[in-house]
Every structure is written in C-alpha cells, then in structure tokens.
Amino acid sequence: MRHRKAGKHLGRDSSHRRAMFRNMVTSLFKYEQIETTDAKAKQLRSIAERMITLAKRGDLHARRQALAYMTDKKVTHRLFEELRERFMDRQGGYVRIIKKGNRQGDNAPISIVQLISAEEGKKKRKKKAKAETKAQMKPKEEASAAEEAKEETTAQAAAEAPAQEASPEEPDRAESEAKEEV
Amino acid sequence: MAVPKKKKSKSKRDMRRAHDHLKMPNVSYCPQCHEPILPHRVCPECGYYKGRAIISTEES
Numbered sequence: 440m441r442h443r444k445a446g447k448h449l450g451r452d453s454s455h456r457r458a459m460f461r462n463m464v465t466s467l468f469k470y471e472q473i474e475t476t477d478a479k480a481k482q483l484r485s486i487a488e489r490m491i492t493l494a495k496r497g498d499l500h501a502r503r504q505a506l507a508y509m510t511d512k513k514v515t516h517r518l519f520e521e522l523r524e525r526f527m528d529r530q531g532g533y534v535r536i537i538k539k540g541n542r543q544g545d546n547a548p549i550s551i552v553q554l555i556s557a558e559e560g561k562k563k564r565k566k567k568a569k570a571e572t573k574a575q576m577k578p579k580e581e582a583s584a585a586e587e588a589k590e591e592t593t594a595q596a597a598a599e600a601p602a603q604e605a606s607p608e609e610p611d612r613a614e615s616e617a618k619e620e621v
Numbered sequence: 622m623a624v625p626k627k628k629k630s631k632s633k634r635d636m637r638r639a640h641d642h643l644k645m646p647n648v649s650y651c652p653q654c655h656e657p658i659l660p661h662r663v664c665p666e667c668g669y670y671k672g673r674a675i676i677s678t679e680e681s
Contacts, residue, residue: 537670538662551663551676 465510472553480550484534494523
C-alpha cells in the first residue's frame with residue numbers, strides 16, 4: 440500500500456531523484472523560472488518553498504541546511520539575501536506553476552515553474568485596497584457622523600447663540616436698570 | 622481452445638466499432654487573441670495566460 444507515501448518516483452531511484460531535484464531547485468533560484476514536466480514541477484514546488492522557508496528563518500543553521508541541499512553557494516547566498524526580502528511578507532505560495540502544453544518530442548506535459556516576482560502583491564493590494572476602502576468608508580461614515588454631530592452642535596450653538604445674545608443684553612439691561620435706579 | 626464458431630457479420634463488426642471515434646479536445650478561446658486554446662494553459666499564439674505575458678512569441 441502507498442498510504443502516507445507522498446511524492447512520485449518519476450522513474451528514478453532515490454539518489455537519482457534527490458540529485459535531480461537538488462539541481463532543479465538550485466536552477467530555479469538561479470534563473471527565477473524554469474521549464475520542466477508537470478509531475479516534476481509539482482514536486483519541485485514543495486522543495487523550493489521549503490528552501491524559501493529556510494531562507495526566511497535566516498539563521499546560520501537554516502543557511503547550512505539550505506547549503507546542504509542546494510548545489511551552488513552563490514545561489515544560496517542570493518536566496519538568503521535578495522529573495523528572502525521579497526518573500527518576507529508572504530505566507531507561502533512563493534512558487535507559481537503555469538501549464539505550457541505538451542512537448543514536441545514525447546508529448547510530455549510541460550509547465551513553467553517561476554518564483555513570484557516582487558511586484559505581485561496583488562492579493563495584498565486587494566486586501567489593502569479593501570482595507571483602504573473600508574478605511575475610507577469608515578472615515579466617511581465617521582465624517583458624516585461628525586458632520587451630523589457638527590450640524591447638531593451648530594444647531595445647538597444656533598439655539599444657544601440667541602440665548603447667549605440674549606443673556607449679555609440682560610446684564611446690560613440689568614446694569615442700565617441699575618443705573619437708572621442709581 | 623475456445624474459438625468463434627461463426628464469422629461476425631459486417632453489421633456486428635461495425636456496431637462494435639460504433640464507439641471507436643476520436644473525441645474532440647476540450648477547446649476554449651484565448652481572451653487575448655481569441656485563438657482556440659487548451660484550457661488552463663498558456664496560449665501558444667500570444668503567450669498570454671491570466672492576463673500576463675508568460676512566454677514571448679514574437680516571430681514577426
């Protein structure tokens with residue numbers, strides 16, 4: 440039974456598979472985007488995301504763990520310096536797989552594996568936009584409420600103003616009356 | 622060994638083959654260039670998928 444045995448053999452023994460994926464994940468971080476078959480792409484994604492998680496952790500042990508898997512020191516360095524920053528505020532989903540079609544020679548389904556580029560904060564932008572709209576909505580509501588409140592205050596002020604106007608006159612009158620009395 | 626007793630008629634042969642036709646691929650159309658494409662794949666004509674250029678197909 441293959442219960443709880445994730446992954447595919449891909450027609451290779453384990454060492455061949457490991458070597459292949461080590462090279463592939465290194466190439467992916469080197470070139471940002473690589474072409475491969477669908478089946479390999481799917482497995483590569485989980486490995487690549489694991490590497491990025493290591494990079495995001497960023498301590499010496501994580502770096503050594505990544506170096507132990509990837510085949511190029513420079514690429515690992517780049518992952519831990521540049522790419523790390525790019526993925527810092529993204530919770531997973533660092534790698535995109537796009538199906539390209541079938542290969543000419545053997546009709547194998549080919550897909551493009553690529554790292555999500557830095558500009559693509561679409562979801563976040565949407566969320567931010569939503570948040571902003573909400574924020575805009577709320578201030579509007581608040582502003583409208585405030586306006587209403589202002590109106591109320593002005594109304595109150597208007598109501599009070601005559602009273603105030605009236606009240607200063609009264610002392611005058613009182614004074615004048617007092618003067619008259621005197 | 623078990624062996625057919627009678628030759629199957631042309632009718633029976635052709636009835637068997639009634640379901641042997643090829644199926645049409647599930648074609649949809651590229652929103653960018655309106656060429657027929659396979660769904661969930663990059664358009665081989667214009668190289669677009671989900672509103673962005675994935676592969677460059679400039680041959681002019």
